[in-house]
Amino acid sequence: MITKIENHPMRGNNTMRIDADCSLWIDFTSEEDLPVISQLIDGKPYIILGGGSNVLFTADYNGVVLHSSILDINVAFNNDKVYLKVGSGVNMDTLIEQCCKAGYWGLENLSGIPGEAGASAVQNIGAYGVEAKDIIYEVRCYDLLQNKFVTFNNAQCEFDYRWSMFKRDDTRYRYAITYVTFELSQKAEPKLEYSNLKEKVLSTTDGFSPMLVRQAILDMRNAKLPAVDEIGSAGSFFKNPVVPQDSYKRVCDISHKKWGIDCHVPNYLLPENKVKIPAAWLIEKVGLKGYVHGNAAVWHLQPLVLVNHTGKASADEILELEAIVKNRVFDEFGIILEAEVDHV
Template sequence: MTTFGIDAECGRLIEYDTAAELRELCKSGELDGALPLGGGSNILFTGACRDLTVIHCRNTAFSIRETDNCGIVEVSAAAGCVLDTLCEQTAAAGLWGLENLSGIPGEIGGAVVQNVGAYGAELGDVVARVNCLNVKTNEFVTLTGEECRYGYRDSVFKHHPAKEQLIVTEAVLTLRRDGVPNLSYSGLKERIGRMSGLNLSPTVMRGEVMAMRNGKLPDPKKTGSAGSFFKNPVVSLEFHAEIEKRYGDRVPGHKVTDSDGLERIKLSAAWLIDKSGCKQFSAGGASLWPLQPLVIVNTEGAATGADVINLEKQIIATVRTRFGVELVPEVIHI
């Protein structure tokens, strides 16, 4: 049930179909300490978890609703809806908003928690509200997009104490019929720029995004991974200047503004890993994807959670020594 394809055993797996069923499970105490699992595409089981209960939503439904607000369409998707299916179907319906996220594995519940992002877009940009079950109170709650406190691969869901866990049951997204393509990622803009005379639709954008992804990332059906293993580190302008001084050359990064309005620099974790000489590193059955060193792969399907952790530790230590930058994993460790 995970894209890493690493053997792991949990004590119990409960699959449910409706929010009402989830509430019943909560009432009978079944959800205490339980782990919600979506498509398992951003999670690493580091060892046996025989005391753990894993829960998974089987509901894949979604619906599209026109609103009175001209051009705006609300799309509701159950937690178990596959994100890429939603990207495909909404693009086919002529709706703008999800096309840049095409090809990201996983389900809506996981995507809402992780605030997935790619090619200049983040899911948080289009989240209107999220319906969840609060495990402590056994009550349904609705969070607005703002209340989800979205940041870079971050959300309020990641900061709730385990006992007050919020289990996502449904997300409502705001997409647009009259939207415009998001070309803020320069590589995508260049590609589209070369396609003269084309009528740019969400489906065309989706096709270009998929083509870019396929050239760079491992196909989860063939090679196990959890996508980008580390987050791109965000540092102060002063620290960036200091790293460049120490390195003796340009260290690529781009300006971002954090929640306090402060300008900071987002570095490329892939570049740091490459320039630290980690590209050839391996540990047991785990290694780095040759086309994208930010991705740790289960090389031939025989890696263990411990192999991945060993490789992760080697990379973190080497980048720290070379650049003084602390890499933080994006992938959730259990």
């Protein structure tokens, strides 16, 4: 079924809670709707939106916004493996809770991430040592350019850190994802290497289960991230910068001069002599943790997150705060921060 709404207010469709309207909102509930929608768009500007938890609307959107409400889930088993073909409009955390309750392993580390199944593939969502790419088997889409259904296997999705082929300039919004198939397991396959997850899980006396891992992760997330239904945010606003070794050394030199030789610059070594530096550390070091700019703020518990702390922030206030953070980090360390959040 297709639902069309003209001049649709999208405050409830983006977790930053920005007031922005779109010219036409189109919601669809089944694959059969997509050929019809393709004709409705007919050359008009359009975007595809999920739960709006990785989006900043910088102004009203003068075009069509497509949203999937395909909500069915099909389950198939092959020995220990469980294949879940999940409608792109399904809320990921509800799905993860159901899987954990059923004893299916694979998604539990992604607990608490807002958003829908379709976007999980686009974004290659990740947390606590697991990325969607580790469990995505295939992604089914409607190609809005060639008007046909197409299925991409895991390799064809070209997954990388918060990245997939769906985000390339030449494919952006071309594929409306209808189903994502996850390959889970009934065999215990916990991924507990990240941070103090193992300690947390093993310290409980309850039976070992995906639900236990989920709960430990939800506890850790709730301790540092704003609750999505209480405070407007889009999660991590900036990407962790990946820099050459000499830039990392420069950050170390600056930090040693300023905060003493014991100041350790956290880092993750990557292939090709590259180093990833946590953006949260850089933002905290320039003194912006908890910084308030009108109705916008840098979250006081996790500086990677920009929040609409009063619920009244305009897009401009968020954009101004983004610029303040980027400029301060660049002036101090010579590092360019890039936004992770889509600006529409």
